Amino acid sequence: MSATVTTPRFKENAHEALGDARLQRALHHARNFVPRRAEAVARLPEFDALRDSARDIKNHTLAHLDLYLEAYERKVEELGGHVHFARDAAEARRIFLDLCKAHDAKRVTKGKSMIAEEIGLNAAMEAEGIEAVETDLGEYIIQLRGEAPSHIIAPAIHVTRDDVEADFRKAHRDLPAGRDLSQPEQLLAEARGILREKFLSADIGVTGANFLIAETGSSIIVTNEGNGDLTQILPKVHVVVASLEKLTPTLNDAAQLLRVLARSATGQEMSVYTTLSTGPRRPDDPDGPEEYHVILLDNGRSGMLGGQFEDMLRCIRCGACMNHCPVFQAVGGHAYGWVYPGPMGAVLTPSLLGVAEGGQLPNASTFCGRCEQVCPMRIPLPSMMRHWREREFERHLSPAAVRYGLGFWAFFAVRPMLYRLATELAMRALSLAGRRKGRFSWLPFAGGWTKYRDLAAPQGSTFQAQWRAKSGAVK
Amino acid sequence: MTAREEILASVRRSLHVSGDEAPRRAAVAARLAQAPIGIVPARGQGDAASRIATFKAEAARTAATISEVWSADDVPIEIARWLREGNMPATLRMGADPRLAAMPWAATTIEVSHGPSDGYDLNAVSAAFAAVAETGTLALLSGVENPTTLNFLPENHIAVVFADDVVGDFESVFTRLRAAYGVGALPRSLNFVTGPSRSADIEQSLMFGAHGPRRLHIVMVGTD
Numbered sequence: 001m002s003a004t005v006t007t008p009r010f011k012e013n014a015h016e017a018l019g020d021a022r023l024q025r026a027l028h029h030a031r032n033f034v035p036r037r038a039e040a041v042a043r044l045p046e047f048d049a050l051r052d053s054a055r056d057i058k059n060h061t062l063a064h065l066d067l068y069l070e071a072y073e074r075k076v077e078e079l080g081g082h083v084h085f086a087r088d089a090a091e092a093r094r095i096f097l098d099l100c101k102a103h104d105a106k107r108v109t110k111g112k113s114m115i116a117e118e119i120g121l122n123a124a125m126e127a128e129g130i131e132a133v134e135t136d137l138g139e140y141i142i143q144l145r146g147e148a149p150s151h152i153i154a155p156a157i158h159v160t161r162d163d164v165e166a167d168f169r170k171a172h173r174d175l176p177a178g179r180d181l182s183q184p185e186q187l188l189a190e191a192r193g194i195l196r197e198k199f200l201s202a203d204i205g206v207t208g209a210n211f212l213i214a215e216t217g218s219s220i221i222v223t224n225e226g227n228g229d230l231t232q233i234l235p236k237v238h239v240v241v242a243s244l245e246k247l248t249p250t251l252n253d254a255a256q257l258l259r260v261l262a263r264s265a266t267g268q269e270m271s272v273y274t275t276l277s278t279g280p281r282r283p284d285d286p287d288g289p290e291e292y293h294v295i296l297l298d299n300g301r302s303g304m305l306g307g308q309f310e311d312m313l314r315c316i317r318c319g320a321c322m323n324h325c326p327v328f329q330a331v332g333g334h335a336y337g338w339v340y341p342g343p344m345g346a347v348l349t350p351s352l353l354g355v356a357e358g359g360q361l362p363n364a365s366t367f368c369g370r371c372e373q374v375c376p377m378r379i380p381l382p383s384m385m386r387h388w389r390e391r392e393f394e395r396h397l398s399p400a401a402v403r404y405g406l407g408f409w410a411f412f413a414v415r416p417m418l419y420r421l422a423t424e425l426a427m428r429a430l431s432l433a434g435r436r437k438g439r440f441s442w443l444p445f446a447g448g449w450t451k452y453r454d455l456a457a458p459q460g461s462t463f464q465a466q467w468r469a470k471s472g473a474v475k
Numbered sequence: 476m477t478a479r480e481e482i483l484a485s486v487r488r489s490l491h492v493s494g495d496e497a498p499r500r501a502a503v504a505a506r507l508a509q510a511p512i513g514i515v516p517a518r519g520q521g522d523a524a525s526r527i528a529t530f531k532a533e534a535a536r537t538a539a540t541i542s543e544v545w546s547a548d549d550v551p552i553e554i555a556r557w558l559r560e561g562n563m564p565a566t567l568r569m570g571a572d573p574r575l576a577a578m579p580w581a582a583t584t585i586e587v588s589h590g591p592s593d594g595y596d597l598n599a600v601s602a603a604f605a606a607v608a609e610t611g612t613l614a615l616l617s618g619v620e621n622p623t624t625l626n627f628l629p630e631n632h633i634a635v636v637f638a639d640d641v642v643g644d645f646e647s648v649f650t651r652l653r654a655a656y657g658v659g660a661l662p663r664s665l666n667f668v669t670g671p672s673r674s675a676d677i678e679q680s681l682m683f684g685a686h687g688p689r690r691l692h693i694v695m696v697g698t699d
Contacts, residue, residue, distance in 0.1 A: 029678050045517070046514050060502075066492070067494065067500060069486070085478040087482060135686065136676070137677070137685055141676065154679070159677075161677055184680050184682055187677060188685060200594050214507060215510060224685065225672055225673070225674050229687070230686055233623050233664065252510045252649060258645070268537075269537075270667065270669040272668065272672060273668060274667035275667070276664065278665075281617075285619065285622075286622045287622045296482075302482055306490050307489065
């Protein structure tokens with residue numbers, strides 16, 4: 001659905017987002033994630049030790065990924081399931097559409113999956129005349145709106161309750177026009193009723209996977225609504241779409257990762273439903289799918305191993321980095337222009353799409369470092385964004401103003417005497433000019449800053465001058 | 476080359492390995508065979524009484540409700556009471572679990588039916604394989620004893636937990652599963668359920684009964 005890429009327009013997208021009052025109102029709700037996570041972390045004294053453990057497990061898995069992939073595949077096939085490797089998005093779509101054809105599928109229910117977004121699965125189905133039904137409430141809402149998710153775990157965070165009511169009235173025309181939809185609970189009940197029929201009549205169910213377990217050949221999904229479970233147990237065929245780095249050696253390893261996942265994501269101790277699916281239904285089972293397929297997507301990830309961006313493959317998609325990001329909170333997820341927003345998206349997007357397409361995103365950071373502070377997998381997001389900025393600069397992809405500005409600064413930076421002189425003069429001048437108010441509401445060349453907030457006026461000498469004075473005093 | 480061969484070759488190229496290195500193979504085989512246990516939170520640990528107390532407290536935080544009965548014979552009456560007090564009809568769907576089958580359902584007015592759910596059942600009961608104190612989580616297994624559809628389709632889900640099955644942590648559930656099903660083997664579905672279904676997808680306001688059960692009631696059997 002969201003195969004369209006507008007990442008090169010990040011600056012324009014961000015500008016529009018900042019001016020969108022409705023979006024700004026909706027984004028306010030995203031701030032609830034921060035205190036909830038903090039509370040869950042405070043309740044678990046072992047949380048930081050678990051982060052180390054989770055990081056080590058993923059590092060070990062990535063270093064042995066070829067062998068774990070083979071072990072996992074063997075286990076799935078032993079149980080009568082099927083593993084399909086897909087080099088890229090087009091190949092993954094083709095494998096899936098072939099499965100649809102083989103089962104004459106007309107209706108496909110879907111659990112929430114970022115990989116399905118990455119490969120544009122809904123659009124591919126629609127082009128073949130197959131009805132794709134998103135069943136996560138947030139995903140269902142944005143599907144009705146023809147939009148992409150704006151957050152990896154709260155896809156409709158940019159939508160207000162009023163918007164949802166209007167969308168439901170437009171889409172559910174068979175229901176009485178005068179019905180009361182003023183409460184969120186009424187909207188939920190309506191979606192539940194409509195989607196229940198879809199669940200019961202679907203030919204194929206597609207889910208993602210939070211983890212793939214080599215020990216048992218299981219796929220794990222973590223949800224709160226139960227839609228992922230109805231998606232995978234009711235239709236005859238369950239298809240899992242997942243990327244290579246979801247591999248996890250054992251169930252005990254998964255327990256470590258699960259302990260940091262929900263707490264980092266929503267602040268829950270555990271999400272409501274953590275489901276391990278292992279192969280198709282067994283001979284005596286009264287329910288469950290008759291066929292079980294896993295589409296394993298590479299799409300550039302194998303090339304990230306062993307390189308500067310390998311750490312990104314530890315990501316478990318909790319969304320904590322974007323929940324704590326001042327840039328994401330200001331502009332929302334759509335501004336990032338592709339599937340993955342926020343700090344994790346700023347690192348992953350150029351890795352998957354290339355620096356020419358995604359190179360703008362690593363600039364969407366103040367380097368405040370909160371994303372790294374809260375990342376359960378201890379991914380050094382700011383330094384990886386810095387690597388991308390360097391590559392963008394080296395390839396002459398940065399805008400001219402940035403290049404000249406950096407060149408201008410570099411001229412002084414490599415001449416310390418001159419730098420000191422220039423900054424001391426500037427500080428003195430600014431201090432004099434801002435003496436009256438102690439701040440500037442306008443400055444030449446700084447309109448982008450002063451348009452939204454004042455710039456504090458310097459109090460006199462530079463940091464270096466003060467440092468020299470201080471250390472002199474100590475000696 | 477097939478996609479599979481090409482992807483594995485690409486992984487190996489990036490990792491600068493051939494895939495035949497004995498130490499790497501040994502490290503993977505050892506981890507899969509031994510399944511080392513990592514950090515286990517102290518919260519769920521302790522003797523049976525403290526595990527049960529922690530389980531009850533944590534389950535209550537997830538908005539599940541809990542009642543306790545002395546013996547399995549008291550379960551039907553307790554479920555009848557819960558249904559009555561919640562103004563729910565006295566119907567109940569269940570699988571073929573022998574522990575449930577042995578309970579005196581005829582002593583109540585509950586209309587019991589058996590088998591998986593077709594999507595139109597209001598109430599269902601399952602017997603849990605285990606319960607995890609650490610987070611107030613139930614572990615439910617698929618099969619003819621407790622069909623998976625009963626965990627998700629009905630409006631109200633009741634889970635019967637035997638006090639002896641309350642363990643401290645997830646790793647203990649996996650240890651019990653290895654003992655019951657063999658190393659590296661699992662039933663088709665293992666559902667860890669922590670509270671009733673919910674969604675916060677509309678303006679982050681918390682609502683229960685998104686697609687799964689609106690209410691989750693736990694009946695604990697055999698506690699003092």
